[in-house]
Amino acid sequence: MSEAVIESFSPLAERLANALGTRAVITEADAREKYLVEERGLFRGEAAIVIVPETAADLAKAVAICAEEGVGMVPQGGNTGLVGGSVTSGREVLVSFEKMNRIREVDATNFTITVEAGAILADVQAAAAAQDCFFPLSLGAEGSCTIGGNIASNAGGISVLKYGNARDLTLGLEVVLPDGQIWDGMRPLYKDNSGYSLKNLFIGSEGSLGFVTAAVLKLYPRRRQIQTAYCALATVESALELLALARRRSGDQVTAFELMSEFSLSIVCAHADGQRPSAEVHPWYALIELSTSRDGDDLRATFEALLEEAFESGLISDAVVAETIDQAQRLWRLREGIPEAQKRAGGSIKHDISVPVSAIPRFIAEASQAVEAYMPGIHVCAFGHVGDGNVHYNLTQPDGMAKEAFLEHWEAVNDIVHPIAMAMNGSISAEHGIGLLKAQEIDRYRSKSEQALMRTIKRALDPRSIMNPGKTVAIEGKAAG
Amino acid sequence: MSEAVIESFSPLAERLANALGTRAVITEADAREKYLVEERGLFRGEAAIVIVPETAADLAKAVAICAEEGVGMVPQGGNTGLVGGSVTSGREVLVSFEKMNRIREVDATNFTITVEAGAILADVQAAAAAQDCFFPLSLGAEGSCTIGGNIASNAGGISVLKYGNARDLTLGLEVVLPDGQIWDGMRPLYKDNSGYSLKNLFIGSEGSLGFVTAAVLKLYPRRRQIQTAYCALATVESALELLALARRRSGDQVTAFELMSEFSLSIVCAHADGQRPSAEVHPWYALIELSTSRDGDDLRATFEALLEEAFESGLISDAVVAETIDQAQRLWRLREGIPEAQKRAGGSIKHDISVPVSAIPRFIAEASQAVEAYMPGIHVCAFGHVGDGNVHYNLTQPDGMAKEAFLEHWEAVNDIVHPIAMAMNGSISAEHGIGLLKAQEIDRYRSKSEQALMRTIKRALDPRSIMNPGKTVAIEGKAAG
Structure with a gap:
């Protein structure tokens, strides 16, 4: 930001400091910095003023002042969002909630x-x-x-x-x-x-x-029994049958059901301290957690019985039930290490789609065929919460390709993958939100009536468009976001 | 409705019949009747036109026509609502969904x-x-x-x-x-x-x-084990402790937890085929259902163990676990027969409040003290879904009082009971809604910002106020409802 632009915010900073106290208004460049950087480097925020109110009443005063001045405001919690929802453009005041944490x-x-x-x-x-x-x-x-x-x-x-x-x-x-x-x-x-x-x-x-x-x-x-298992599967269809079986046999105590492709497991083991629970290699793996607030150890017996049934009916080809908390954590590491492993394995083009659970096999098959046709050698690093229909359908660069060259295809690949999810009555933003990243793209997938409803609501509640402008719903004719 | 008023709707009826087909538009008095009566007789609807569209597209055509003509529309499902939400004032078209039932x-x-x-x-x-x-x-x-x-x-x-x-x-x-x-x-x-x-x-x-x-x-x-028990309790506090114990011991498989006062049980037994499961009389009773999709019979053992624990710690003073489906149905009859028994026991002034589960004992105590002070001899017929904080805090006329004389106190009693719930951060409409019955009253309990938000939304989405006018949010200056 130029000094002149920062200077232009001085009168507002003074009004805010008068209302909230000087400790609640940060304008020094060094002190502002931590609110503006984003871990991944995908976005870089700019803001002349950061406020750190201690109460809702103080924040309300600040909002009233910004509304009067016609200046936008961007809220920021832990700054861990994945779609740039708390990134400022330089025209807004950034609001940190770090002092309202009781x-x-x-x-x-x-x-x-x-x-x-x-x-x-x-x-x-x-x-x-x-x-x-x-x-x-x-x-x-x-x-x-x-x-x-x-x-x-x-x-x-x-x-x-x-x-x-x-x-x-x-x-x-x-x-x-x-x-x-x-x-x-x-x-x-x-x-x-x-x-x-x-x-x-x-x-x-x-x-x-x-x-x-x-x-x-x-x-x-509070949960008193938590059991975790790792299963190997030949197909995504088997994973869904296993999920339905687990829900029925366990009394609906399935608290997590995560799918991982062999490619995602292989990079976790290569780059992120993952240890294969079994030497056997299979196309897919599921990480399943059952838990209950009942005392006792009957959940383990339930789990073993249902896995045996799954094994006998050919749904799974291998299974490991964690014996200790440490072993359970090592199994979870296989899933949780994937984002980190992806970074180390080169460029990644990411998706946060959801489809009906029953459509997941078809989605993965169609999307994979389409992206492989577009770019031979591309690696499908699909994983995620299949129990709720949400697949992080990520793609890693072909062997030997440069990261930057691969990432230039981000939008083109989105344009292949997203319509496939939408055609299955899905969503292109299952859990990460819209933020800045998808604010423009999402409109293409909304019906006319949906676009109109969203804008009607935004205009009715925030007629000056000062609350996190440019996020979620892009309002035309505004220099927002 | 006068013939002149009905006549004034003829051009609209013709437009609707042209768009939807004559079979979808009902104007004959006899055929309209069933949509206008309300089982309890609390409201009586008037409508010159009832439409029975077969598709959303047909309904959309009708709405577009009514929007053009500035005529309101009232939707009606099974006509079983308790707050007059599907009652017409004579100025609207009634929309029945009976042909859209696939x-x-x-x-x-x-x-x-x-x-x-x-x-x-x-x-x-x-x-x-x-x-x-x-x-x-x-x-x-x-x-x-x-x-x-x-x-x-x-x-x-x-x-x-x-x-x-x-x-x-x-x-x-x-x-x-x-x-x-x-x-x-x-x-x-x-x-x-x-x-x-x-x-x-x-x-x-x-x-x-x-x-x-x-x-x-x-x-x-699908649930494969369902177990039902009836417990006698000395206090409402004990009921809440029993609920928390049941949730923890059963692995959160408590699917129903209903409270009944001795008065409500006594009228079910006197007027609505209720049979006491045990001769003992206690101040309160709970009806508890545990269920699970697991096969087997372990749930009964869980239930018996937790009831034994509750008995030993003095939480309950009597308990019956249903041995057969028939016996479970008889226990449920004690709860489900209450509304019918209330009708036969004379006049009832009803409330549909909710408070935090932890505040239920205090709510019942304070409300009962207040209404008994207002009208000595009034019977507290409190029952309902205490597991979710929702008590149907109903009141039956004192012995010997005439029904009509008692019902004249409806609003006065509401004005005693509702503020007590609101002071506990509660709601005066937990599950029945607002409809016509509470459309005026609810505004008194909404903050200014809440009133403004509700009206902003209504005006933004339905600027002509043609969708179920006068319900949920009363818009001033409109001859609606």
């Missing part, structure tokens, strides 16, 4: 926890566990991502099959609205039919309709 | 069912069961209520504790919008973060933003 209350009878938006996901999990409860949202970034970001992006992760997305775990919300009012929807209720579901409008809207400042979240009884 | 598809691998809005809930349950699946939504009116009505009112019922409301069970929707466009959101996806959650705006909006014409619903594996 866990206010655990109610173990109501099975709820009340937290501020900046609370770290892992801290929420720990606070629940301390009261013999379980908060099921779990994803790779849980050590640094925040609940506010999870809610704004309707985060998914590995437990969606059983417990749903962040949306399903959110009972109540507090939101600072685009006019600087605070909406208090912090009702810790499992049933409330008293009008439009306002909270669901804000969840998943990436801050583009208002900024979440606090939430009441749903808890479950 | 079950289109069961996908047992994706665990989804695709249905039209007019499908009867019990038929959806049966279609799921035929494919070894389970659709958990269950409520008293399931033999005649429709999925469209369930979604429009975000129906609750007895399975919310484990499976959530209609909202949580709805993956995709098709909606006819206020301008006569059709929004196709029929995505059978468990994960889809591609913009604002439009479906959640329509779910629970009582048709006031658009009419649901079809839906994709979530299924679960």
